[in-house]
Amino acid sequence: MHKDSLEIHPLDFHFGCSITLPPYAKNDPANLNEQDFKKLYEAVHQYLVVVIPGQEKLSPKSQYLLTKRFDPSIPEPKDTAGANYGHGKEFRHTQSVLRKDGTSVKSQPQVQILGQGVFDKDEPGNENGEAIKLTHPSHTTFHHTPLTPDQIKNESKTRFYRWHIDSALYDLSPPMVTTLLGIKVPPTTQYQTISYDDGTGDELKLTQGATCFVSGAQAFKNLSDEDQEFALNTTVEYAPHPYIFISPARATSDGLTMVSEGKEMNFEELPEWEASKVKKLPMVWTNPVTKEHHLQVHGCCLYKLHTKVGETIETLALEDAREKVHKLMRPNISPNQILAHGWKQGDLVIFYNRGVWHSVTGEFKGVGSNGEDERRLMHQCNIASGIDPVTIF
Structure with missing residues (x-):
């Protein structure tokens, strides 16, 4: 009933x-x-x-x-x-x-x-x-x-x-x-x-x-203390028109990110874009109801990572950014997750x-x-x- x-x-x-x-x-x-x-x-x-x-x-x-x-x-x-x-x-x-x-x-x-x-x-x-x-x-x-x-x-x-x-x-x-x-x-x-x-x-x-x-919340919990600190202090910069940017490239076998072979489109070849519209989003997002941290990254579309270390910002370019994000994400697509x-x-x-x-x-x-x-x-x-x-x- x-x-x-x-x-x-x-x-x-x-x-x-x-x-x-x-x-x-x-x-x-x-x-x-x-x-x-x-x-x-x-x-x-x-x-x-x-x-x-x-x-x-x-x-x-x-x-x-x-x-x-x-x-x-x-x-x-x-x-x-x-x-x-x-x-x-x-x-x-x-x-x-x-x-x-x-x-x-x-x-x-x-x-x-x-x-x-x-x-x-x-x-x-x-x-x-x-x-x-x-x-x-x-x-x-x-x-x-x-x-x-x-x-x-x-x-x-x-x-x-x-x-x-x-x-x-x-x-x-x-x-x-x-x-x-x-x-x-x-x-x-x-x-x-x-x-x-x-x-x-x-x-x-x-x-x-x-x-x-x-679960992005469980993915964050699964990170080491060091990786949690990295994620909390990192901003993900996405490519302009990212789905077009990656179109000539191909993905890794687990679908987490792209293989870096230099095949992405040059920015000059993309449709018209504005720097102010490029998305730079935190790597960790807070759930407004549970207040939990969620590891939230679109690994295929990212372009750079910007991490605050003390008073400085360290930047990982495309290939290194993909490698870092893949290491953070891969354990969380294991079958039991x-x-x-x-x-x-x-x-x-x-x-x-x-x-x-x-x-x-x-x-x-x-x-x-x-x-x-x-x-x-x-x-x-x-x-x-x-x-x-x-x-x-």
Whole structure:
């Protein structure tokens, strides 16, 4: 029997929970009253990843309104093209590594349609009145040394695609939360195995297309005292138009950062940019509810690290900055640190984007060897905040 208020069910892990909505909400979390929304807000900040099942009919408008409610600093939309979307206009730029990651809902452009396969105009989740073709991000086009076709097909191997924080990391501030809705997902009986390929022997078996999360709070706690001190005193400078800057380069096999081969675009080749819009963010962000420190770095998009040592600032340039960040991050993607969410139809996942790192996983073919439908369709919403994250000592 449902109670009259929102119920929280912690997962059997060091973060994450599921939510049962109260009857009055009519299975739409956008209808929560102030008291229950406050409980949801605090749950997202405390548990970091929140799952609300049975939301396959949630409208794009409700998803947008729910997402926006988490951040009063979000300005009203500047135009109908969704200029306040979390990745801004770079999400569709022809040179961006994000360019194939989806399409916008025409009626609610802050909501993106993601997935794999062709969907007719009348299929659930396709709100655009025309057939759409979606491509699931695959490590095979992004990693420096991808798995072989045999490893993917016959051994069911896959990789973390890219560990990241949802953010443009240029001009716009990182979104507070991301909401991700699974409308059409493959059967949960299909599994793949993450191959780390770094000599550790680490592997992680998960459902096909699972989204993986790491707690930035736990990642900070896992650092040595010396590394915590370094992180607390370090500012991460991101490249201008970072997703375009890195587009000719390729990622490490664990998806944490890029291989340094000098292939990045020269700044002179980038679209017009302004120094004042380059993002310089603390390496550690403070959770406003729990007051915990979260190690929050986008390792693929960083450009430099600036560390305060006494009265001086020491700077690590691109290659050394990547190497340092990789050393800080790699222990925290070990299998026992990862919450791998295996998608069920109707799952709405709300995650605290300023408190976790996450990665796409999985390889999709369209129709599996046993005839299973491997198409996937999801709605994603995150909106650039009006304020940058801060570290409170």
